[in-house]
Amino acid sequence: MKITFKLNGRDEEWEVEPGANLLDVLRENGHTEVKRGCDTGDCGACTVLVDGVPRSSCTMMAGQAQGREITTIAGLGDALDPHPLQQAWVEVGAVQCGFCTPGMILSAKALLDEAPMPTEDQIKDALSGNLCRCTGYVKPIEAIKLTATRLNNDKGVTDA
């Protein structure tokens, strides 16, 4: 079957098996920036944004992407123009093995879109579906706070 959707800002039309899941289809089409950690929706490594909302792509049918806007980590920023979250992740040392990183950053992006100056509880809530075994989560939390402060300062909103 054919699906049309937006991927990282570009219009796409893909031929997919009716039973295929979104993670498989993305990876088969070269989007290996979406990681496979469990296939059961428990680890969050395969998180993508679906119309801005973080979802585990391993538990979505590819057909569910029809008419939606899908964002992977590659759609957030690139080497020349990184997203402030990517910048902060690197700066504070929130990257260790890096396998959970794309999914975590996407969950953080969705959070900051909703809550520009999130509380620690909001951060923990937003990232509760992203497992990380390396960092103890302390540095990712720091990276999100740093990004929020920077983005709000850019907008002239003061850090309370």
Place this chain on the structure above:
Amino acid sequence: MAIVGTSVHRNDAWAKARGAAKFTGDIRLPGMVEVAVVRSPHARARILEIDTSRASQINGVLGVFTARDIPGKNLVPLVFQDMPALAMDEVRYHGEAVALVVGDTREAAWAGARAVDVKYRVMDAILDPIKALDKDADKLHGNDNVFRRWTVKKGNVDKALQNAHLVVKGTYHTPYQEHLYLEPQSMVAWWSDEGYIEVHGSMQCPFYVRDAVAAVLGLDLSSVHVIQATTGGGFGGKEDVPSTIAAHAALASFLTGRPARLVLSRDEDILVTSKRHPAVIEYESGFDEQGRLLGVKARYVMDAGAYATLSPIVLWRGTMHAAGPYRVEHVDIEALAVATNKVPCGAYRGFGEPQIHFAFESQMDIAADKLGIDPIEMRLKNALEPGDTTATGQVLKKDVGLVQALNAVREASSWDSRFETPGRKQGTVRRGLGVSAVYYGVGLGAAGQALDRAGAFVQVMYDGSAVFAVGTVEMGQGMVSQLSQVIAQELGVSIERVRALPPDTNLLPDSGPTVASRTTVMSGNAVLNACARIKQQLLEATAGILNEPVDALTIEPGRVTGKNGAATLDEVLHRCFLERRDLASTGWFKSPETTWDEKKGQGSPYMTFAWAANVVEVEVDTETGVVTPIEIWAAHDVGKAINPAQVRGQIIGGSLQGLGYGLMEEIIHKDGLMQNNRLSQYIVPTIGDAPKINAIIIETGFEHGPYGAKGFGEQPLIGIAPALANAVYNATGKRVKTLPITPERLFAALHDDKTVD
């Protein structure tokens, strides 16, 4: 400006933050096929027949292979030569590999694997290590089911315990722990008809993988070319297991002539890969009235599982540390690794130490309480210090930071003003503080001395950039950044322009495994060794430019300075080019000598130790048994922090793994079959479980370490579970001697006095 000692950003962070880093599962080669593994549904059974006819007919299945198709030895070489790559006549644990199915897609391979008909005759399985030691128990290994036994002996412990003012006796049980690296085990192998095989994969030990692939395919070591891919976490779980995964992928490629990829599913990964050994530990610790430790008697029994794998050396490390980081004159430790029909256990961050540290740090706490001594005071009274002799007879040098670590967590946690004597607390929800002191022998030590060497290659380009490669791996811990810092510091090149090449078994000498917190010291020194030769070239060239003797010159970032002037690095490199100087060098380092006399149970087993103290604060709901960790203070003597941010990252991340071990992680078996090999059932800490973790760095300077650094990456996990258990005791007055401290277990302790001390 010094580059070593500053928190530069990781070289690999950008690629990882953009999703651009290529992990093994991201590798796609033309004509690549997928491999699925047929696995035993039984804990122990005889294989009567393997019928592959139905599987072979499935659309997309290219081949079904069993032990009989192996061209070389059916063997994964490790400490013992006892584990087959594919089971031959008998399966010995739930999940053991029986056959390989190769398909042109993952789905086809898996459909094929489901269609392989294996007829088994189920046998009685041995599941309890203590029962396995019975004289009349069925034998899985040798004549006593013991893979290995180690002892430490010193003085006369029975006499010391007789004369002691207080003897604390306790039996402790610790659970399995699964590494749960986020990237599952994965390997790609590519056989070439020219007569060699290339293997790319997720691994800690490229040279172990090489040896295993050479064994099963019957090839020369030089015909097996192993290159490590970006590796998504290891924690010990990618020490020995990748040898088996690679053997399977290599067989599939060799037998089909196509590049072959094997990526384990998460359920499969939890089911069949190594774990931390469950243990039963008995202690008797004797003290005088002032709280001085007089004698330690311990028996440490590990459930090793179906094959020996790394158990003999995991056990050795645990045995070496079993008297605790304390001065003690009378010691009798016996430790056994016992065969059972369960998943073979192996390396996991801490390597046999977390189990015994939980036990002896609980013992210390019980004694402190009974003697009315503050728990930190109790440890300070006994803590090993520079010049002291350990329980194994090793004389310690200057770099013993345990007292500093204890004082640091004492101060940071405001212990003195906040610690209250246990049992005095009231109310449903109660807070408690607990402490632990731990140590970690750096490197492989005397039991692995032959492997304790490392090689490096460094090359400076004429444009001022540099590349390097070492035989140990980056798996997330930060090796690449630290070694880049060493190169930038030594050669004046810009840290941003130092690039790491992946470990490659054909281009680098066997550097041993990336384990035992050995990489900073071993590869750091090997890189220093390589840099020294290049540095000499740079200095000689500069001497010609500045007309100053070599010994008057200093390399700084981007330039070389003399007494009367300076040359930019560009000028120096240009001169090197004109003078045809060699700016590439290999480097080599072998660890300082270590000793172990097995007969006497004494020796100097490690080149040095890292030291740590932890304070954990908890809140306990006494109505539900739920323990909420509030804050952790962890102080670690790392010798010298080459990259403080990364050192803190290791402390924090390791501490949370330790918290998972203490609080929630366990594997459940029923009749020898694993019940919770799913991520929804094997529970690890999420961001919601993470307390505030304060990392404190102590630097004592190790004489043989690069810039004084010593390894410590495993240590952060070790001391958290005991500090947690001690905090729970402090909050509730109940002592839990079985990990993890689940709500059910603590509830039972709070409401049934039989389960407590």
